[in-house]
Amino acid sequence: MATFSPETLKRGLSPASGRVVAASLLALTALGLLIVVVMMVARTNDARDAALAQEQRSYDIMMLTRSLDASLARSEAALGRYVVNADRRTGTVYYDEWRRAATHLRALEKLVGRRKVQGPLVVELRNLLAAREKELAAAAAFANVGKGWYAIGMYNRAAESPNVAAIDRVLEHISANERQRLGQRAEATIASADRAKRFTTLLSVLGIVLTGLAILLGWLAASEAVQRASADQMAEEEGDRAAQLEAAVAARTRELSSANEKLREETETRARAEAQLAQAQKMEAVGKLTGGIAHDFNNMLAVVVGGLDLARRKLAQRSGDVSTYLDGAMEGADRAAALTRRLLSFARAEPLLPDAVQPSKLVTGMNVLLDRTLGERITVRVDVGRARWPIWADAHQLENAILNLAVNARDAMEGAGRLDISAEDVAIGTDDPGGLAPGDYVRIDVADTGCGMPPQVIERAFEPFFTTKPVGKGTGLGLSQIFGFVRQSHGDVRVASTVGQGTTISLFLPRYHGAAGERPAQEGATIIKPQFGPLSILLVEDDPRVQASTRAGLVELGHSVRACASGDEALEILATGSGFDLMLTDVMMPGMTGPELVSRISRDYPHIAVLFVTGYVGEAGQTEDFTGHEVLRKPFTIAGLGNAITHAIDRRGNPTASQAA
Numbered sequence: 001m002a003t004f005s006p007e008t009l010k011r012g013l014s015p016a017s018g019r020v021v022a023a024s025l026l027a028l029t030a031l032g033l034l035i036v037v038v039m040m041v042a043r044t045n046d047a048r049d050a051a052l053a054q055e056q057r058s059y060d061i062m063m064l065t066r067s068l069d070a071s072l073a074r075s076e077a078a079l080g081r082y083v084v085n086a087d088r089r090t091g092t093v094y095y096d097e098w099r100r101a102a103t104h105l106r107a108l109e110k111l112v113g114r115r116k117v118q119g120p121l122v123v124e125l126r127n128l129l130a131a132r133e134k135e136l137a138a139a140a141a142f143a144n145v146g147k148g149w150y151a152i153g154m155y156n157r158a159a160e161s162p163n164v165a166a167i168d169r170v171l172e173h174i175s176a177n178e179r180q181r182l183g184q185r186a187e188a189t190i191a192s193a194d195r196a197k198r199f200t201t202l203l204s205v206l207g208i209v210l211t212g213l214a215i216l217l218g219w220l221a222a223s224e225a226v227q228r229a230s231a232d233q234m235a236e237e238e239g240d241r242a243a244q245l246e247a248a249v250a251a252r253t254r255e256l257s258s259a260n261e262k263l264r265e266e267t268e269t270r271a272r273a274e275a276q277l278a279q280a281q282k283m284e285a286v287g288k289l290t291g292g293i294a295h296d297f298n299n300m301l302a303v304v305v306g307g308l309d310l311a312r313r314k315l316a317q318r319s320g321d322v323s324t325y326l327d328g329a330m331e332g333a334d335r336a337a338a339l340t341r342r343l344l345s346f347a348r349a350e351p352l353l354p355d356a357v358q359p360s361k362l363v364t365g366m367n368v369l370l371d372r373t374l375g376e377r378i379t380v381r382v383d384v385g386r387a388r389w390p391i392w393a394d395a396h397q398l399e400n401a402i403l404n405l406a407v408n409a410r411d412a413m414e415g416a417g418r419l420d421i422s423a424e425d426v427a428i429g430t431d432d433p434g435g436l437a438p439g440d441y442v443r444i445d446v447a448d449t450g451c452g453m454p455p456q457v458i459e460r461a462f463e464p465f466f467t468t469k470p471v472g473k474g475t476g477l478g479l480s481q482i483f484g485f486v487r488q489s490h491g492d493v494r495v496a497s498t499v500g501q502g503t504t505i506s507l508f509l510p511r512y513h514g515a516a517g518e519r520p521a522q523e524g525a526t527i528i529k530p531q532f533g534p535l536s537i538l539l540v541e542d543d544p545r546v547q548a549s550t551r552a553g554l555v556e557l558g559h560s561v562r563a564c565a566s567g568d569e570a571l572e573i574l575a576t577g578s579g580f581d582l583m584l585t586d587v588m589m590p591g592m593t594g595p596e597l598v599s600r601i602s603r604d605y606p607h608i609a610v611l612f613v614t615g616y617v618g619e620a621g622q623t624e625d626f627t628g629h630e631v632l633r634k635p636f637t638i639a640g641l642g643n644a645i646t647h648a649i650d651r652r653g654n655p656t657a658s659q660a661a
Contacts, residue, residue, distance in 0.1 A: 037202050040199050055189065063256070071101035075136075077273055079091075079136055084273075101129070105125065121170055125167065131163050132167060135154075138158070139158055142154055356512050363421055380419050383421075387423035389442050406446065409450060413449060422447075424442070425441075436492045436508060440510070441511060447503070452502055479493075535581040536559070538573060539551055541565065546634075550641070566592065567589060582648060610630070
């Protein structure tokens with residue numbers, strides 16, 4: 001590099017020296033500018049990287065909100081299926097999806113942090129999800145213990161909760177905020193890219209200037225070459241980075257499209273499940289209503305039937321007109337009792353008394369009853385040769401179901417035609433279109449040659465109080481009662497019908513892997529002669545009118561009776577040491593129920609026989625609570641009461657013989 005002495009400066013610079021000085025100053029200026037541009041490019045790249053990172057965070061938050069919403073939808077849909085079909089695997093799906101939603105929420109909290117706008121929304125979302133979990137947990141808890149109708153009710157109540165809309169609102173606010181931030185960050189990224197482009201252009205210009213100066217100054221040539229190589233490398237890296245960003249955006253777009261498609265499928269599945277749930281809820285709601293009405297109605301019928309039966313006995317030798325009126329009242333009460341039993345059967349509130357039953361013997365044994373009920377113009381054909389498996393069911397309820405179907409068939413054939421009753425062993429696989437659990441079943445078909453049913457009638461055939469018969473010819477509870485009995489027996493009912501050709505109704509009842517027994521039929525007005533003398537009976541009944549009527553009937557039968565109104569009073573009486581042969585107890589009572597009372601005394605007083613008297617069971621007991629004990633349904637006659645006492649004593653043995661021994 002040239003140096004200048006003071007004398008030279010005094011004389012002035014030569015043109016060559018001036019050019020050298022100018023070139024040197026220009027080179028230094030260009031070098032300074034180059035450094036400044038490089039620093040600005042670095043800052044611009046850092047700003048763009050930060051903007052891209054913020055964009056990625058926004059994409060992640062939006063994806064988490066969608067995933068959280070989808071997990072909640074799948075969880076609630078699984079719970080809806082669980083409370084309907086009580087399948088434990090569906091319940092597991094509900095719990096897994098809910099845990100997955102909690103995982104998404106934690107990830108969302110980690111991404112949002114303590115932001116002023118999004119942070120409070122995420123906190124609100126966590127509180128709403130906690131409240132929603134409690135609402136759904138109630139339905140899941142009832143479904144876990146097998147109380148499907150309560151679980152459906154709780155699920156329906158949870159579906160109407162304001163928390164559902166609140167959760168959707170918060171998720172939408174979070175997504176909307178992130179979309180707004182994403183737009184702002186995209187603009188910032190574009191601005192950073194534009195600045196980087198301008199700085200790169202300026203850097204290229206400076207490179208050209210430095211290249212020209214390298215002709216004058218050799219040491220600038222090497223520096224210019226290094227800068228140009230560095231600029232080329234940076235441009236290539238920026239191109240690669242832009243390509244990677246485009247690929248990432250395309251992949252994220254595909255993921256969002258896939259998530260939206262899955263969400264649409266889940267929405268359709270949820271809509272179908274809600275339609276099925278609405279039908280089940282309608283059936284359960286009517287069942288609860290009829291069960292509550294039947295309770296008080298049966299208590300009144302017990303008073304009416306017991307009082308009229310006693311009056312008929314006391315007035316047997318008076319005017320015949322009195323007897324006629326009493327017979328009419330008894331007939332009306334019996335018809336009311338039959339209607340109540342239908343209500344209870346539909347509501348699944350009447351306890352079944354299942355036993356091992358051979359369907360072929362039961363159907364064959366109904367020939368005389370069917371002939372007498374249907375009349376001579378109905379030809380009845382029975383084919384049970386292909387039914388060899390026993391079933392576990394209430395024989396009387398099954399007889400009533402077949403008889404109801406036969407009466408419906410007679411009405412459909414207008415009193416003339418052919419009725420085919422058949423039974424067959426069938427094996428149901430996993431691909432059953434009706435959703436019946438795989439296994440062995442006995443199918444009982446009742447087919448007629450009547451008018452048939454159109455599809456719109458078939459869809460409503462099992463609805464309570466729905467009937468196509470004229471007013472006064474049917475209650476609309478027959479098929480709903482059959483539906484309740486078969487479903488309570490873990491089976492299914494199916495209808496196949498063609499208008500103008502006839503209808504076939506099939507009952508599927510699960511096979512019982514054991515020996516079939518026989519349960520004695522209920523006697524009518526004839527009292528079975530007991531093999532014992534008068535009994536000492538403890539009567540437990542909370543309704544004073546029913547208690548008085550029942551006590552009078554027991555005294556009429558020759559027994560000594562001590563009555564009380566609650567389970568606690570009964571325990572106090574037993575504690576006094578009074579000896580009783582039989583305890584006759586109601587099922588539904590305030591405080592301690594009948595099954596709970598029997599459970600308390602069965603260990604300390606095993607010699608006391610038990611007779612349950614019930615008009616409505618409700619939540620007081622399940623079928624297994626009555627196993628091993630006799631059950632008398634309200635209303636009852638004196639004859640029915642005496643026969644029930646005989647059966648109850650026979651279950652425990654003759655008390656007189658035990659005392660003599």
